[in-house]
Amino acid sequence: MPSLNEPLVSIIVPVYNVESYLSPCLESIQRQSWRNLEVLMVDDGSTDGSSAVCADMAVADPRFRLLRQENAGVSAARNAALTLAGGKYLQFVDGDDRIHPQATETLVHAAEAMGADLVLSHFYRVDGERQAVRGHIKGERLLTRQEFAREMVKAPANYYYGVLWNKLYRRSIVESRGLRFEREVAWGEDFLFNLEYIRSVRLVAAVPRPLYYYIKRPGSLVSTQATLRRTIEMKRTTFDYYKDLYQDLDLYDEQKAKVYRYLISTAVDGLTLPGEGVERRGRSAAGRRAGQEG
Incomplete structure (x- = not known):
């Protein structure tokens, strides 16, 4: 049973046609050393057995709750869960990945001990039998948002900064700013x-310990001209947000050259892991790395 002084963590798991990966994912969450969890599994209109896997877990563990919706995309799935989340903290897990048994505990302890509004960790990249640690900020550090922005500008296209799943968020900030995922954004x-x-955080904690297992798997290629045109438009939009952040933090003049390197970093196809090409995938795994892969 969770201790009364353990804040509740809401873990959001969007699910779309990942039946063969889903049980290990959910079991890794169930085994967390941090017990005070609610797990919001959102089935985005799966056509395989994913919904049944989620339903079985909801019966086995009352902390797990299954939400079903017609296929509307990963952003809609996450937004549906955010509406119902009640935790002090938010954590995101993709339905075909796994987390370390102490992932939630480590992230929450960092947030509580250091007063951080955002915590991010290293992660494992798993490709078959191969496994490699990935990250960017070295050592355990507590940074102001300006200091964090100075680190991010060095490698903005790195998964470490772009994805949700290696981070812990304060739900109060998400709700006070009315933050939700853009349903019309495809990249x-x-x-x-x-x-x-980041605009609303005071302090960011970096944890050098890898806590998330990002599973590389094959997917479909989407390469129509319409998709390419839309992707380019979305990259321009993303850059506008990125540039605005540095202007708001009074770092733009200081970091201008590095800010514009973001355009080069994403010119080929999206955010990448250091030294790798981009993996292009279909919509399985609830949009699979939305924002990092197609």
Whole structure:
């Protein structure tokens, strides 16, 4: 049973046609050393057995709750969960990945001990039998948002900064700013959410410990001209948000050259892991790395 002094954490899991990956994902959440959880599983109109897997977990563990919606995309799924979330903190997990048994505990302890509004960690990139640690900020550090922005500008296209799943958020900030995911954005919605959230944080804690297992898996290629045109438009929108953040933090003049490197970093196809090409995928895994991959 959770201790009375353990703040509730809402873990949001968007699900779309990931039946063969889903049980290990949900079981990794169930095994968390931090017990005071609510897990909001949102089935985005899956056509495989994903919904049944979620339903079984909801029966087995009352902390898990299944929401179903017609297929509307990963942003709509996450927004549906945000509307119902009641935790002090928010954590996001993709339905085909896994988290370390102490992931939530480590992130929450960092937030509570250091008074951080955002906590981010290193992660494992898993490709078959191969596993590598990825991250960017070295060592355990507590940064102001200006200091964090100075780190991010060094590698803005790195998953470490762009994705949701290696981070912990304060729900009070999300709600006070009315933050939600843009349903019409086909590329970069994770990063847009992060850029907006950063505007309201006071302190950011960086944890060098890898806590998330990002599972690389094959997917479909989307390469129509209409999709390409839309993706370019979204990248321009993302850059506008990115540039505005540095202007608002009075860092734009100081970091202007590095800010514009973001356009080069994403010119080929999206946010990437250091030294890698971009993986293009279909909509499975609830949009799979929305904002990082197609």
